[in-house]
Amino acid sequence: xxxxDNIDIKEHILKSAKEIFSDKGYKxxxxxxxAQASEVSVGSLYLHFKDKKEIYMALIKEQSIKFNSYVLExxxxxxxEALKGIFKCYLEYSIKNTKLININLTEGVFExxxxxxxxxxxxxxxxxxxxxxxxxxxxxxxxxxxxxxGKLIISLLTGLITFYIREEIVDLKAYGDTLLxxxxxxxxxxx
Numbered sequence: 001x002x003x004x005d006n007i008d009i010k011e012h013i014l015k016s017a018k019e020i021f022s023d024k025g026y027k028x029x030x031x032x033x034x035a036q037a038s039e040v041s042v043g044s045l046y047l048h049f050k051d052k053k054e055i056y057m058a059l060i061k062e063q064s065i066k067f068n069s070y071v072l073e074x075x076x077x078x079x080x081e082a083l084k085g086i087f088k089c090y091l092e093y094s095i096k097n098t099k100l101i102n103i104n105l106t107e108g109v110f111e112x113x114x115x116x117x118x119x120x121x122x123x124x125x126x127x128x129x130x131x132x133x134x135x136x137x138x139x140x141x142x143x144x145x146x147x148x149x150g151k152l153i154i155s156l157l158t159g160l161i162t163f164y165i166r167e168e169i170v171d172l173k174a175y176g177d178t179l180l181x182x183x184x185x186x187x188x189x190x191x
Contacts, residue, residue, distance in 0.1 A: 009038075009040065009044075009048060010048050010049075010058070012038055012039075012040075013034065013038045013040065013045065013048060013049070013055065014055070014058060014059050014062055016034060016037035016038040017029070017034045017037075017038070017055050017056070017059055018059055018063075018100060019037065020033055020034055020037055021056065021059070021100065021103055022097075022099035022100045022103070023099070025103055025106075025107060026052075026056055026103050026107045027107055029052065030052070031045060031046070031051070031052055034052070034055060053112070056112055057112040057115045060104070060112050060115045060116055060119060060120070061115055061119045063097075063100070064115075064116070064119035064120035064123075065119060067089070067093055067120070068119075068120070068123050068124070068127075070089050070093070071085070071086050071089045071090075071124070071127060072127065073085070074086055074089075074131075075127060075130070075131070078140075079131050079132070079134055079135030079138065079140050079141065080135070080140060080184060080188075082131045083128075083131060083153075083180065083183070083184065084180060086127070086128065086131075087157070087176055087179075087180045088176075090157050090161065090176070091161075091172050091173055091176045094161045094164060094165075094172060095164075095172060098164070098165055101161060101165055102165045104116065105162055105165065121154065124154060125150045125151065125154055128149075128150045128153050128154065129146050129147065129149075129150040132144070132146050132149055132150060132187070133146050135187065139189060140188065140189065141187040141188060141189060142187065142188070142189045142190070144187065149187070153183065156179060156183070157179075160172070160175055160176060160179055163175075
């Protein structure tokens with residue numbers, strides 16, 4: 001593989017690191033393995049990243065930014081449809097990236113907690129809060145504490161995904177649909 005510049009090399013390293021972290025876990029992965037999978041020398045790897053933690057934090061940032069851009073598509077949809085779209089994104093991403101999410105939940109989050117909060121959690125909570133606020137102002141949702149509901153939604157989705165990753169539930173979509181129905185029933189303004 002011919003890699004053109006530093007950006008391409010970093011992207012390639014992150015792609016390779018994602019695969020290895022997903023297969024072996026964060027703790028069991030070595031810089032040497034990442035270098036081999038990336039088809040770069042160990043020395044070259046250290047020119048781009050000072051250590052495994054920096055690679056992992058860059059991966060969290062990259063994955064979070066990609067996910068955030070995916071869910072932001074729903075930002076200006078009608079509030080109910082926006083929440084449905086966000087739930088769909090969470091569930092699809094979780095099914096595609098089960099191993100990586102498992103690492104984030106079991107070993108990775110503690111290594112890069114601040115990155116996870118800054119690049120994933122906070123933007124997601126802000127988006128959900130804005131959708132709920134808009135739903136309230138449009139009269140679709142009843143008056144409710146937006147901050148509490150935003151935190152609850154993130155917590156419930158995280159819990160649901162955790163159950164799926166631990167194989168305590170098999171059909172993530174069915175459980176997600178049920179959770180969304182319960183949530184929307186609680187949010188909607190009664191006529």
